[in-house]
Amino acid sequence: MSKVSIIYWSGTGNTEAMAFYIAEGAKEAGAEVNMVTADSASAADIADVTAVALGCPSMGVEVLEETTMEPLMCELDGVISGKNVALFGSYGWGDGQWMRDWEGRVTGDGATLVNDEGIICNAAPDDSVAEQLKDLGRTLAGL
Ligand SMILES: Cc1cc2nc3c(=O)[nH]c(=O)nc-3n(C[C@H](O)[C@H](O)[C@H](O)COP(=O)(O)O)c2cc1C
Numbered sequence: 001m002s003k004v005s006i007i008y009w010s011g012t013g014n015t016e017a018m019a020f021y022i023a024e025g026a027k028e029a030g031a032e033v034n035m036v037t038a039d040s041a042s043a044a045d046i047a048d049v050t051a052v053a054l055g056c057p058s059m060g061v062e063v064l065e066e067t068t069m070e071p072l073m074c075e076l077d078g079v080i081s082g083k084n085v086a087l088f089g090s091y092g093w094g095d096g097q098w099m100r101d102w103e104g105r106v107t108g109d110g111a112t113l114v115n116d117e118g119i120i121c122n123a124a125p126d127d128s129v130a131e132q133l134k135d136l137g138r139t140l141a142g143l
Helices: 014-029 068-075 096-108 129-140
Strands: 003-008 032-037 052-055 084-093 119-120
Touching: 003 014, 003 129, 014 032, 014 052, 014 119, 014 129, 032 096, 052 129, 084 096, 084 129, 119 129
Parallel strands: 003 032, 003 052, 052 084, 084 119
Antiparallel strands: none
């Protein structure tokens, strides 16, 4: 059975809602899902998984949340080479620059970026983003 970790930071629940849709799709497709918030996650959460989905909204000025997610990401930078990594997150008024930077970062780390790009969503996920996220979950379960 495939094992999928979904690790996310969310301040007001939008990215968390995205995480739940990914989990729904992955579970539906038969994966064992480990959902963990960034404050209690570590490299151990991705040690023996088939794929990991990382979620964080655009914070600061087009950056990852700096107190919890950025330090976690620094830890993961060293261990995600060769792993299947999916990215997702919500944003407000920007144009998605934080996600483009994050995509470049994980591919630079040597990870395989699932679907070649992250899923971004303005504010809370609508039905169409929800479907995309469930599809991503199914994809992760099938890797
Ligand atoms: C401190 C702070 C900084 C933010 N910076 C950006 C930004 O640079 N670009 C952007 O598009 N949205 C920005 N936002 C908006 C959030 O990304 C947006 O509200 C998102 O839906 C929050 O997701 P969450 O509910 O998972 O926390 C910022 C929000 C906060 C609170």
